[in-house]
Amino acid sequence: MISLSRVLAVFMKELVQMRRDRPTFAIMILVPIMQLTLFGFAIDTDPRNLPTAVELRDDGPLTRSLLASMRQSGYFKIVAQVSTDEEGESLLRSGAVSFLIVIPENFEKEFVRGERPQLLIAADASDPVAAAGPVAAVNEIARRAFAPELERLPKTLRGGAPPFEAVIHRQYNPAGETSMNIVPGLLGIILTMTLIMVTSIALTREVERGTIEALLSTPVRAGEIMIGKTTPYILIGVVQTAIVLVAARLVFSVPFMGDPAPFLLALLLFIFTNLMLGYLISTLARTQMQAMQMTFFIFLPSILLSGFMFPFAAMPKWAQAIGEALPITHFLRVVREVMLKGAGFAEIRDDVWPIGIILTVLAFAALARFRRTLD
Amino acid sequence: MKNGLVIDVSGLTKKFGGRTVVNNFDLAVPRGAIYGFLGPNGSGKTTTIRMVCGLLKPDDGAGKVLGFDVRTEASAIKERVGYMTQRFSLYEDLSIRENLEFIARLYSLDHLRDRVEASLKSLGLTDRAKQLAGKLSGGWKQRLALAACMIHEPELLLLDEPTAGVDPKARRDFWDAIRDYSAEGVTTLVSTHYMDEAVQCDRIAFIAYGEKLIDAPTADIPDLVGLSAWRIEAGDLDAATKRLKTAGGYDVLARFGAAIHLAGRDGAALKRALDTLEGLDRLSATPIAAGLEEAFIYLMAGAADNFAADNFAAGDLKTGNFTPGDPANAAQARGVT
Numbered sequence A: 001m002i003s004l005s006r007v008l009a010v011f012m013k014e015l016v017q018m019r020r021d022r023p024t025f026a027i028m029i030l031v032p033i034m035q036l037t038l039f040g041f042a043i044d045t046d047p048r049n050l051p052t053a054v055e056l057r058d059d060g061p062l063t064r065s066l067l068a069s070m071r072q073s074g075y076f077k078i079v080a081q082v083s084t085d086e087e088g089e090s091l092l093r094s095g096a097v098s099f100l101i102v103i104p105e106n107f108e109k110e111f112v113r114g115e116r117p118q119l120l121i122a123a124d125a126s127d128p129v130a131a132a133g134p135v136a137a138v139n140e141i142a143r144r145a146f147a148p149e150l151e152r153l154p155k156t157l158r159g160g161a162p163p164f165e166a167v168i169h170r171q172y173n174p175a176g177e178t179s180m181n182i183v184p185g186l187l188g189i190i191l192t193m194t195l196i197m198v199t200s201i202a203l204t205r206e207v208e209r210g211t212i213e214a215l216l217s218t219p220v221r222a223g224e225i226m227i228g229k230t231t232p233y234i235l236i237g238v239v240q241t242a243i244v245l246v247a248a249r250l251v252f253s254v255p256f257m258g259d260p261a262p263f264l265l266a267l268l269l270f271i272f273t274n275l276m277l278g279y280l281i282s283t284l285a286r287t288q289m290q291a292m293q294m295t296f297f298i299f300l301p302s303i304l305l306s307g308f309m310f311p312f313a314a315m316p317k318w319a320q321a322i323g324e325a326l327p328i329t330h331f332l333r334v335v336r337e338v339m340l341k342g343a344g345f346a347e348i349r350d351d352v353w354p355i356g357i358i359l360t361v362l363a364f365a366a367l368a369r370f371r372r373t374l375d
Numbered sequence B: 001m002k003n004g005l006v007i008d009v010s011g012l013t014k015k016f017g018g019r020t021v022v023n024n025f026d027l028a029v030p031r032g033a034i035y036g037f038l039g040p041n042g043s044g045k046t047t048t049i050r051m052v053c054g055l056l057k058p059d060d061g062a063g064k065v066l067g068f069d070v071r072t073e074a075s076a077i078k079e080r081v082g083y084m085t086q087r088f089s090l091y092e093d094l095s096i097r098e099n100l101e102f103i104a105r106l107y108s109l110d111h112l113r114d115r116v117e118a119s120l121k122s123l124g125l126t127d128r129a130k131q132l133a134g135k136l137s138g139g140w141k142q143r144l145a146l147a148a149c150m151i152h153e154p155e156l157l158l159l160d161e162p163t164a165g166v167d168p169k170a171r172r173d174f175w176d177a178i179r180d181y182s183a184e185g186v187t188t189l190v191s192t193h194y195m196d197e198a199v200q201c202d203r204i205a206f207i208a209y210g211e212k213l214i215d216a217p218t219a220d221i222p223d224l225v226g227l228s229a230w231r232i233e234a235g236d237l238d239a240a241t242k243r244l245k246t247a248g249g250y251d252v253l254a255r256f257g258a259a260i261h262l263a264g265r266d267g268a269a270l271k272r273a274l275d276t277l278e279g280l281d282r283l284s285a286t287p288i289a290a291g292l293e294e295a296f297i298y299l300m301a302g303a304a305d306n307f308a309a310d311n312f313a314a315g316d317l318k319t320g321n322f323t324p325g326d327p328a329n330a331a332q333a334r335g336v337t
């Protein structure tokens, strides 16, 4: 049915046109950088030396080694030592410290016995991005601090689960985990905005320039035009993602915990879905102006109802229903799971297939809408 | 293809927003013919050509092009037809070569590079192949578009004002090429506003307000229109024109260089108008055979007055209609096959 050589012909033509259209090309690359910079002003970009209070109900070589390790990590700056929970809580609430670390009674003893004692960490998560890096690092810091001690433990206790349990409380922002998406969420927003926009004029531009008449007078088929016109921009989406991820890591210290493979799968699917959504718009719009308006019509719910702006669970049912129909909602969940929680294929499956379904529906709708005549 | 007709459509009708733009249009074009398509601006030529190549769905009517149904087999038709659009519709931001390669790929042509090179060479554009199409002059754009629509060696050429803005030498080359193709059996339907091109066609269909008024061998058209014509020379042509205009009674008054051609369907009225010129310096009036040009100026003038008003015996002219079953026309069809 579909001729690969004709798809390739359209693909290469689009690639050449994209290369020659310098302003559009530049915008596609600059938008992620611009957005990140804008959001950067609102985000504490240097989560170093965060004021920290410690409450020591136990003391010993392990505890001292942990505190030293925390100081060395550069994340924490121990500014106060408290003796009661109330004292610590009030420091945290007043904003005098961002973290409160509690070493419970008998921590050393239980540790050596292999009873996995708890290490309590309360974080002020009202600035979730600032808190994200240190919180993610806490486990690793503790593991490293206890490493020499671990050597002396019986073999049975080594390996497997760490011989302690870090219990992290994010306070003052119960939805802290959702808001942690500001930077990862920005990835979804940037991809949605630029990719829909760029393909939404794929056909309207041909109509406005009159080139559609020559194109349609050849044997090229609807599906061939559709694939040939959308796929070149996958490359753009991947480049944008790379920019955001690098910035997330270097500038905002947002970790990437998960496996890149499932992330890449979801990413490609999401990029292609956005391109298809734009392409569907271009089969509906008569002018480039209309196409832009329709793009913004999609853009608004993508920001408001996807869980980017407001916690998804807190939205009314009808808003959730709309949100579920948006590809970005599912993508944000995937990004959150993979980047921050280190999820694999199994955990994100339930958000990957909805994107696949949305993509399929969009592609068929675009094919149905496409007219091979000038009527 | 039955009865050797490359285009065989009847009753084609197209409406845009309730306005009938092409009405009940029949066309029968035999293989190898060069068929001229004439008519005033906005008469429906482009619309008809688009229906023939499957770019517009007719609201009514049916027929076959190259043996394929115009309504249901547009894909098969598109593969075998070369359509040159009236307005330049190649990509201005692609180079000449990139445009040709793109079109050639869409037709899945083999020996792509060779074909494109050959096409560039015949255009005389090999040196400028890297130039963006948008930077070409108007005439060169036309020539590029023409080359693009012929690159897949179509059996039928649908050319919508292909030589608009093209210089005389290039136009002559173009028509030589069309006649060569015709000898090889390629059929051409070409719309034009140029009389020197119209006379090169085997047959002409004349359309006005979406209605076909004439469809006849080119040589028969002046007789069909039935004009008497005079060539008038005088020392002061402006004065002569002024007197003729006051007198009236003619259908066509046109300056041809240093002479006036006066033509009309009513010979007696024409004579009366001529009489008013009496006494002009160096006056000479000689009867001539009305040519295609006078015939079409007359037809266009009638079209401007709106044929629907019926100030014009359209019915008489339709006797020239080409009908496939007509023995007289069949002979003509064989002649060009």
Ligand SMILES: Nc1ncnc2c1ncn2[C@@H]1O[C@H](COP(=O)(O)OP(=O)(O)OP(=O)(O)O)[C@@H](O)[C@H]1O
Pocket: B016, B017, B021, B039, B040, B041, B042, B043, B044, B045, B046, B047, B048, B086
């Ligand atoms: N897509 C369209 N929508 C609405 N009206 C149209 C459309 N295309 C053509 N028309 C109208 O149909 C009529 C015939 O147009 P068409 O282009 O077929 O004329 P034409 O004979 O090719 O004229 P020209 O000699 O100027 O090229 C015109 O009145 C035009 O305004």
Ligand SMILES: [Mg+2]
Pocket: B045, B046, B047, B086, B160
């Ligand atoms: Mg036209």
